[in-house]
Amino acid sequence: MPDAPDEHEKLATVRIQVDPRSRAETLEEELGEAARVLRQGGTVAFPTETVYGLGGNALDRRAVARIFAAKGRPQDNPLIVHIAQMETLDNIASSVSPEARRLADRFWPGPLTLILPKSDVIPDEVTAGLKSVAVRMPSHPVACALIQAAGVPIAAPSANISGRPSPTAADHVWRDMAGRIDMLVDGGATDIGLESTVLDMTCWPPVVLRPGGVALEAIRELIPETRILAGEDNLKLAPRSPGLRHKHYSPSSELWLVVGEWKSQVREIAERAAAEARCGRRVGLLVSAETAAELRALLAPESGFPESESLERYVIVAEVGSRDYPQEVASALFDGMRRLDEADVGIMFAESYDTAGVGLAIMNRLTMAAGGRVVEV
Ligand code: TXA
């Protein structure tokens, strides 16, 4: 699958701006044109609390086909259906277990996607032929108002070209999607910065197929048996979550993930960055504020570190917030990857994080972006 299929028909993408702090009625009014585009089978990118989504009418096969075409997304990777009201759930899923309902009551609206048995109103194109459907009710005021105004459930994958990091700002969407979609609703930067948690409720115990905005710990408070796919299980269960088979969350240049005791990670990143710079290769460092500070001290010209004078020219740092506040890291991670890509680095290094709370999703995205390039120290 090409990164950006050239044969795509060129569209005049309309960009509008709305203030997510406006009243719901104001938003619905301002989003009238976007809602009309959706009802007529067009594609509209919009902010959610996780990442920007690329929406189309989930009941319209042609709209769904346009989403796949715009993203260059493999046809076997199903979409999440977004709803604005609890009643809609029963139209989309053929049955909702009491456990699934408890989860929806507890975490919706919010960053939790439930995999449930699919009803007949959802076309096979949305679910890539699966008998199950992914459903989520976003909490972002712009997403809520848009779905509400459209009056139909909205199928929406992340609004990036397939394989690239998910967009956390309207400019990210614009760079990937201008000319490929009908409309972009700019509602500012997204809050969480990583995608929703995908939880398979078609089996017992439930299985987290993708860690995300709702922490595993929080789901286990309701359903302690909840399992998580890890390591090789990802591949074994590939048919159940097609998305896991595909390249994901990746910057263009190769990313190496360094794991181990923190100070050792810092030392390893410094040595590798210096070695790359020595060969005249531009190096990107996707690191926390704490790690960036250590690296700057370590690599400063007066530090005596080998070749440190060439570092300023070759090493580009994208800081992603504090290690003490993993949510800061989550919301800055994809933007950091994109910034380093734009700085045209040949290689990136990232540190690793504790897997508690949102840390699990951070480590999942970094591991997938690294695609096996992990250095243990
Ligand atoms: O936060 C999010 O979830 C964002 C916003 C826009 O809502 N959306 C998002 O969509 O990340 P997408 O398409 O990038 O990721 C959806 C994931 C994929 O890994 C896909 O394979 C999985 O959900 N998925 C969708 N339907 C499924 C199903 N029926 N069974 C198993 N996995 C499914």
Ligand code: MG
């Ligand atoms: Mg995606």
